[in-house]
Amino acid sequence: MGQDDIAQSQHYLSSDDRDGFYRTLFNRRDVRSEFLSTPVPDEVLARVLYAAHHAPSVGFMQPWDFTVIKSHAVKQKVHVAFQKANAEAAEQFVDERQAKYKQLKLAGIVDAPINLCITCDRERSGKVVLGRTHMPEMDLYSTVCAVQNLWLAARAEGLGVGWVSIIETDDLKQALGISGQIVPIAYLCIGYVDHFRAQPELASKGWRQRMSLHELVHSEQWGQEMDAELAAGIAQQADFPDAYKE
Amino acid sequence: MGQDDIAQSQHYLSSDDRDGFYRTLFNRRDVRSEFLSTPVPDEVLARVLYAAHHAPSVGFMQPWDFTVIKSHAVKQKVHVAFQKANAEAAEQFVDERQAKYKQLKLAGIVDAPINLCITCDRERSGKVVLGRTHMPEMDLYSTVCAVQNLWLAARAEGLGVGWVSIIETDDLKQALGISGQIVPIAYLCIGYVDHFRAQPELASKGWRQRMSLHELVHSEQWGQEMDAELAAGIAQQADFPDAYKE
Numbered sequence: 001m002g003q004d005d006i007a008q009s010q011h012y013l014s015s016d017d018r019d020g021f022y023r024t025l026f027n028r029r030d031v032r033s034e035f036l037s038t039p040v041p042d043e044v045l046a047r048v049l050y051a052a053h054h055a056p057s058v059g060f061m062q063p064w065d066f067t068v069i070k071s072h073a074v075k076q077k078v079h080v081a082f083q084k085a086n087a088e089a090a091e092q093f094v095d096e097r098q099a100k101y102k103q104l105k106l107a108g109i110v111d112a113p114i115n116l117c118i119t120c121d122r123e124r125s126g127k128v129v130l131g132r133t134h135m136p137e138m139d140l141y142s143t144v145c146a147v148q149n150l151w152l153a154a155r156a157e158g159l160g161v162g163w164v165s166i167i168e169t170d171d172l173k174q175a176l177g178i179s180g181q182i183v184p185i186a187y188l189c190i191g192y193v194d195h196f197r198a199q200p201e202l203a204s205k206g207w208r209q210r211m212s213l214h215e216l217v218h219s220e221q222w223g224q225e226m227d228a229e230l231a232a233g234i235a236q237q238a239d240f241p242d243a244y245k246e
Numbered sequence: 247m248g249q250d251d252i253a254q255s256q257h258y259l260s261s262d263d264r265d266g267f268y269r270t271l272f273n274r275r276d277v278r279s280e281f282l283s284t285p286v287p288d289e290v291l292a293r294v295l296y297a298a299h300h301a302p303s304v305g306f307m308q309p310w311d312f313t314v315i316k317s318h319a320v321k322q323k324v325h326v327a328f329q330k331a332n333a334e335a336a337e338q339f340v341d342e343r344q345a346k347y348k349q350l351k352l353a354g355i356v357d358a359p360i361n362l363c364i365t366c367d368r369e370r371s372g373k374v375v376l377g378r379t380h381m382p383e384m385d386l387y388s389t390v391c392a393v394q395n396l397w398l399a400a401r402a403e404g405l406g407v408g409w410v411s412i413i414e415t416d417d418l419k420q421a422l423g424i425s426g427q428i429v430p431i432a433y434l435c436i437g438y439v440d441h442f443r444a445q446p447e448l449a450s451k452g453w454r455q456r457m458s459l460h461e462l463v464h465s466e467q468w469g470q471e472m473d474a475e476l477a478a479g480i481a482q483q484a485d486f487p488d489a490y491k492e
Binding site: 020022042049059089117132140156157165207209216218240 | 257258259260262263264265266267268269270271272273274276287288289290291292293295296297299300301302304305306307308310311312313314315316317320331334335338339347350352363365371374376377378379380381383384386387390391393394395397398399401402403404409411412413414415422423424425428431432439441442446448449453454455456457459462463464465466467468469470472473475476478479480482483486487492
């Protein structure tokens with residue numbers, strides 16, 4: 001079976017579909033500063049939740065729950081916990097790095113019309129889960145796949161998403177009434193945005209730059225240089241991501 | 247700003263792009279049995295690696311590495327480790343459940359032309375990482391986002407992907423020469439496929455069914471019933487995923 005046969009197979013998506021997928025992926029951003037107060041219609045929110053629910057999961061366990069926060073009072077509780085953690089985090093950096101850290105806006109909790117906590121229920125389908133015996137963390141990872149599905153679907157819908165990780169898990173659990181075996185994986189801020197940045201905010205603000213893919217790909221063994229054919233393929237496709245950027 | 251203004255904004259992708267994205271997402275499958283031996287061109291592999299590298303990462307840390315395995319000898323080592331773990335895992339189930347487990351084909355390591363190990367370098371950008379002070383696991387989660395980006399991009403390219411989690415991490419590290427602070431996150435089998443299943447294999451084989459989204463969404467507090475508007479939105483969009491399935 002050659003490439004032409006594959007291209008004609010009903011299971012090969014059209015090049016238009018592929019382009020739409022890549023346009024979504026390469027224009028996704030972590031949003032903190034550009035949220036608008038425009039309400040997010042519940043049917044749009046429903047679509048991105050369906051996208052999250054169609055993530056892969058170990059043993060088809062579907063360990064996720066989605067807690068949607070619209071109430072200002074609940075957001076305010078989470079925002080206070082963020083502020084406490086952010087002040088502690090700033091102390092980890094020194095001198096110019098700390099000054100730069102303090103200038104960054106790192107969360108849009110109160111600005112974003114929707115906040116969403118995605119949690120993992122570690123006992124969703126009993127103690128023994130197909131595929132989790134040797135990697136017990138697989139349910140956590142499945143839940144992260146749901147986060148990423150949602151993040152991309154939001155971009156396809158024109159919604160910005162920011163992931164807030166500067167917060168104590170216990171504070172978050174308390175604010176949202178989460179107990180027991182339930183693990184908060186991601187606290188997300190969601191809303192329409194003024195604009196999506198052309199580059200990741202931490203890059204454009206000089207915090208850290210994108211690495212070259214060449215440094216990150218190896219052949220056969222970890223850390224080993226990649227084979228010449230693959231290196232040529234990567235070099236040949238170097239402009240591929242930018243071709244899809246707005 | 248109303249919905250019409252948003253729809254006209256340059257940052258709102260076209261409905262064709264959105265459809266291409268959703269068609270990719272809802273037709274993605276965990277593939278174990280349908281791999282073809284057709285070689286995967288290196289430029290196609292390069293594109294899905296670029297997609298993975300454009301995942302979000304905490305503090306723009308980009309903690310991932312990609313070890314591409316084409317060699318039969320390396321695959322064979324990993325396959326032996328899988329077989330050992332799979333025999334142990336089968337013992338966790340009893341009676342009919344065990345019989346059913348043993349009938350499932352759970353990995354395509356040797357069949358798939360490409361194997362890929364995605365790892366996380368926990369010290370990629372020094373000990374202090376923006377956004378990781380309170381959630382040290384964020385670098386692992388960032389790497390999972392790269393896995394999911396790659397999985398979806400592969401589907402857009404007509405490639406099937408399967409995630410092998412039935413393996414001892416130490417065996418995997420040994421087979422691939424991974425040491426120190428490097429954590430293997432995902433071992434993936436990648437290749438063109440005979441077909442993509444209409445439903446997840448574990449569902450069609452009666453292992454476990456997809457849950458209703460209604461059970462999984464809550465409002466304001468974890469476990470609380472969702473508000474009426476959101477419930478109506480979810481009910482209204484119930485056919486949304488199926489509309490994109492092939």
